[in-house]
Amino acid sequence: MSNMTEARAGAGAAAKAAPVLTPTYEGDYVLAEHFPLESGRTLAGVTLHYAVYGRLNARKDNAVLVCHALTGSALVGSWWPEIFGRDGVLSLDHDFVICINMLGSCYGSTGPGSVDPETGFVYGPDFPLVSIRDNVRAQAQLLDSLGIRRLRLVLGGSIGGMQALEWAIHDPARVERAAIIGVAPLTAMGLALNHLQREAIQHDPEWAGGHYLPQRPPRQGLSLARQIAMLSYKSAPLFDERYGRRPNRNGEDPWGLDNQGGGLIGGRFDIAGYLDHQGERFIERFDANTYLAILRTMDTWDPLHGRGSAAEVFGRIRARLSFVGISSDWLFPPGSVRAFAETIRAAGVEADYVEMTSDHGHDAFLAEQAELVRLLQP
Amino acid sequence: MSNMTEARAGAGAAAKAAPVLTPTYEGDYVLAEHFPLESGRTLAGVTLHYAVYGRLNARKDNAVLVCHALTGSALVGSWWPEIFGRDGVLSLDHDFVICINMLGSCYGSTGPGSVDPETGFVYGPDFPLVSIRDNVRAQAQLLDSLGIRRLRLVLGGSIGGMQALEWAIHDPARVERAAIIGVAPLTAMGLALNHLQREAIQHDPEWAGGHYLPQRPPRQGLSLARQIAMLSYKSAPLFDERYGRRPNRNGEDPWGLDNQGGGLIGGRFDIAGYLDHQGERFIERFDANTYLAILRTMDTWDPLHGRGSAAEVFGRIRARLSFVGISSDWLFPPGSVRAFAETIRAAGVEADYVEMTSDHGHDAFLAEQAELVRLLQP
Numbered sequence: 057m058s059n060m061t062e063a064r065a066g067a068g069a070a071a072k073a074a075p076v077l078t079p080t081y082e083g084d085y086v087l088a089e090h091f092p093l094e095s096g097r098t099l100a101g102v103t104l105h106y107a108v109y110g111r112l113n114a115r116k117d118n119a120v121l122v123c124h125a126l127t128g129s130a131l132v133g134s135w136w137p138e139i140f141g142r143d144g145v146l147s148l149d150h151d152f153v154i155c156i157n158m159l160g161s162c163y164g165s166t167g168p169g170s171v172d173p174e175t176g177f178v179y180g181p182d183f184p185l186v187s188i189r190d191n192v193r194a195q196a197q198l199l200d201s202l203g204i205r206r207l208r209l210v211l212g213g214s215i216g217g218m219q220a221l222e223w224a225i226h227d228p229a230r231v232e233r234a235a236i237i238g239v240a241p242l243t244a245m246g247l248a249l250n251h252l253q254r255e256a257i258q259h260d261p262e263w264a265g266g267h268y269l270p271q272r273p274p275r276q277g278l279s280l281a282r283q284i285a286m287l288s289y290k291s292a293p294l295f296d297e298r299y300g301r302r303p304n305r306n307g308e309d310p311w312g313l314d315n316q317g318g319g320l321i322g323g324r325f326d327i328a329g330y331l332d333h334q335g336e337r338f339i340e341r342f343d344a345n346t347y348l349a350i351l352r353t354m355d356t357w358d359p360l361h362g363r364g365s366a367a368e369v370f371g372r373i374r375a376r377l378s379f380v381g382i383s384s385d386w387l388f389p390p391g392s393v394r395a396f397a398e399t400i401r402a403a404g405v406e407a408d409y410v411e412m413t414s415d416h417g418h419d420a421f422l423a424e425q426a427e428l429v430r431l432l433q434p
Numbered sequence: 435m436s437n438m439t440e441a442r443a444g445a446g447a448a449a450k451a452a453p454v455l456t457p458t459y460e461g462d463y464v465l466a467e468h469f470p471l472e473s474g475r476t477l478a479g480v481t482l483h484y485a486v487y488g489r490l491n492a493r494k495d496n497a498v499l500v501c502h503a504l505t506g507s508a509l510v511g512s513w514w515p516e517i518f519g520r521d522g523v524l525s526l527d528h529d530f531v532i533c534i535n536m537l538g539s540c541y542g543s544t545g546p547g548s549v550d551p552e553t554g555f556v557y558g559p560d561f562p563l564v565s566i567r568d569n570v571r572a573q574a575q576l577l578d579s580l581g582i583r584r585l586r587l588v589l590g591g592s593i594g595g596m597q598a599l600e601w602a603i604h605d606p607a608r609v610e611r612a613a614i615i616g617v618a619p620l621t622a623m624g625l626a627l628n629h630l631q632r633e634a635i636q637h638d639p640e641w642a643g644g645h646y647l648p649q650r651p652p653r654q655g656l657s658l659a660r661q662i663a664m665l666s667y668k669s670a671p672l673f674d675e676r677y678g679r680r681p682n683r684n685g686e687d688p689w690g691l692d693n694q695g696g697g698l699i700g701g702r703f704d705i706a707g708y709l710d711h712q713g714e715r716f717i718e719r720f721d722a723n724t725y726l727a728i729l730r731t732m733d734t735w736d737p738l739h740g741r742g743s744a745a746e747v748f749g750r751i752r753a754r755l756s757f758v759g760i761s762s763d764w765l766f767p768p769g770s771v772r773a774f775a776e777t778i779r780a781a782g783v784e785a786d787y788v789e790m791t792s793d794h795g796h797d798a799f800l801a802e803q804a805e806l807v808r809l810l811q812p
Contacts (some may be wrong), residue, residue: 095689184697185697185700243670243674244676244703245670245673245674247677248665248706249665251661251703252658252665252709254699259634259637259658276633284630284662287630292622295621296621300622301621311563311739319475319559319561319562319563320723320730321559321636321726322734325625327622327625327629328629331629348698352697352699352700355700356688361689
């Protein structure tokens with residue numbers, strides 16, 4: 057989630073970055089008809105923004121679908137470059153890789169910043185709840201239009217993994233393998249973290265109930281939400297190693313006398329400087345209403361909700377599932393991912409579980425791509 | 435920290451509550467002279483609010499000092515009743531128990547809401563950084579005035595434990611035993627959590643740089659700060675057990691259509707209702723500038739900072755130290771508490787480490803007092 061936000065972390069992160077890949081094609085697909093949502097609302101004129109890498113072969117059986125995480129985009133070659141390549145999970149020589157921007161996003165698909173063709177106004181806070189299942193159904197229409205009836209692999213981390221599993225449930229015949237990385241239905245702690253991020257945005261006076269002006273977005277609230285999220289994407293050992301109890305690298309003095317805000321607000325520690333920097337970068341690239349929309353998509357995901365028993369729902373799956381837990385992930389703890397995989401396996405599904413050993417926390421699937429590739433090899 | 439805030443958690447917590455004890459005396463002590471702070475500033479007319487339980491014996495050698503946590507008060511008999519009693523750590527028959535409200539607090543000692551006698555105005559955001567060591571030096575003057583030259587025990591959890599250890603360093607001859615519960619210098623993750631709480635308060639438009647009107651405090655910001663803190667006081671397993679993914683108990687529907695804030699803000703899950711409730715209760719009893727002041731006291735504590743090597747600083751200690759870690763505490767992880775105890779033991783100090791097994795997280799020292807008492811028995 058923060059692969060684009062590690063500049064301040066120093067040379068370590070930068071040295072690992074693989075060159076960004078350019079998509080073969082990037083564009084929009086507009087659904088032919090009004091799109092009924094699980095919640096009962098209907099969206100008109102739904103646009104899906106997507107990017108593809110490599111070439112679809114004549115038999116159209118070499119497609120791989122990548123599902124992005126909360127603040128990601130369709131440009132998987134930019135944020136996940138290392139899963140491509142000679143030893144990668146994906147090959148530009150053999151695979152046709154497609155990544156579709158989620159509904160609700162601010163990166164090209166229909167979202168709160170889009171104009172509702174029914175009213176002529178921007179959706180803003182009236183943008184409806186779009187579920188993970190809604191996203192999968194919309195993505196299926198785009199794949200249909202491309203003639204793709206077979207997916208060799210669907211994969212994603214975090215909310216991307218939610219989509220990957222829903223694909224295996226939604227269209228069992230189309231999915232050969234799904235890789236579900238660092239995810240299970242949100243626990244109470246995960247729901248709590250999202251609730252506080254939502255509050256941070258809503259409390260910003262510029263939020264104006266979601267009717268903020270584009271030139272006056274709720275910057276402080278969105279920044280604080282991102283910073284809360286960053287805690288949950290990283291791990292305590294990583295923070296100790298990188299920042300410890302050191303004063304902020306710009307020379308502020310946490311013990312000093314003369315600080316902005318009198319005596320109550322001290323000079324920052326380095327971890328605080330890092331978090332503020334992450335917040336500042338984020339508000340340059342993301343929209344607050346989109347953030348709220350996708351948080352809700354994430355919160356409400358439970359593959360069994362309103363659907364039936366584990367045996368009935370997971371029993372449909374024909375794909376081979378690969379679950380990956382991350383040892384230091386406390387947003388989606390590895391124990392939850394493993395238990396989730398076991399529940400699904402108990403329904404007769406072929407479902408492996410492997411664990412990444414990493415201090416990077418939830419973010420490891422973006423921060424340690426080479427290790428992820430190694431684990432995902434067949 | 436939240437022993438007074440568990441009403442919504444149901445009968446389990448309420449059933450455990452011991453009867454509140456009434457202090458023998460509760461009152462103020464005003465330091466005779468201007469009080470120089472570690473930071474270089476000076477406070478005039480410093481008041482310490484304190485409460486005592488039991489009677490000081492003729493030899494004045496039966497005193498025990500309890501140091502309270504971040505949002506606590508001098509009324510230890512109200513928030514820690516179970517450590518008193520027949521099988522308790524403290525005995526009203528034999529001990530003279532004293533608890534002194536921290537500087538910076540809104541519960542009676544000099545803090546940001548006090549009038550600065552030098553200016554005639556309320557300190558507000560100009561209240562200076564008061565360190566843990568400053569608190570201990572001020573407390574020592576109060577004990578001197580009572581003729582107490584010997585402390586059988588100094589104990590506290592969280593920031594109270596910081597004070598207990600500083601007592602053993604500051605006045606080695608006076609302290610026989612110190613119990614330091616659920617605490618070590620804050621890690622980077624702890625500093626990060628405090629930073630976000632500070633931001634939540636500062637972003638509230640009513641904060642006004644700390645010059646808010648008493649009738650218009652930064653309620654939303656303080657509530658959000660408390661909710662962030664609550665995550666760190668509790669544990670993921672406890673949240674899963676108590677709240678899981680259940681909708682809020684008042685009947686809200688997280689999947690529903692008609693919600694305040696349009697489609698972006700759904701009905702709450704139960705964990706969100708719980709957190710909001712905690713925030714609402716907290717703003718009725720606490721002050722935002724006090725919260726900022728004591729966060730800074732906590733952040734800046736490192737017993738070695740500006741003082742010398744571990745051998746020099748810890749080598750002074752003559753007290754027997756009892757460290758208690760809490761298995762599910764992620765604010766002050768048990769591994770940090772244990773490592774801290776080992777560092778001090780390496781300086782030749784008698785320092786035991788025991789671990790509370792509890793799902794209650796950092797709060798276990800308040801939520802599971804009977805177990806704590808068992809561990810602290812000699």
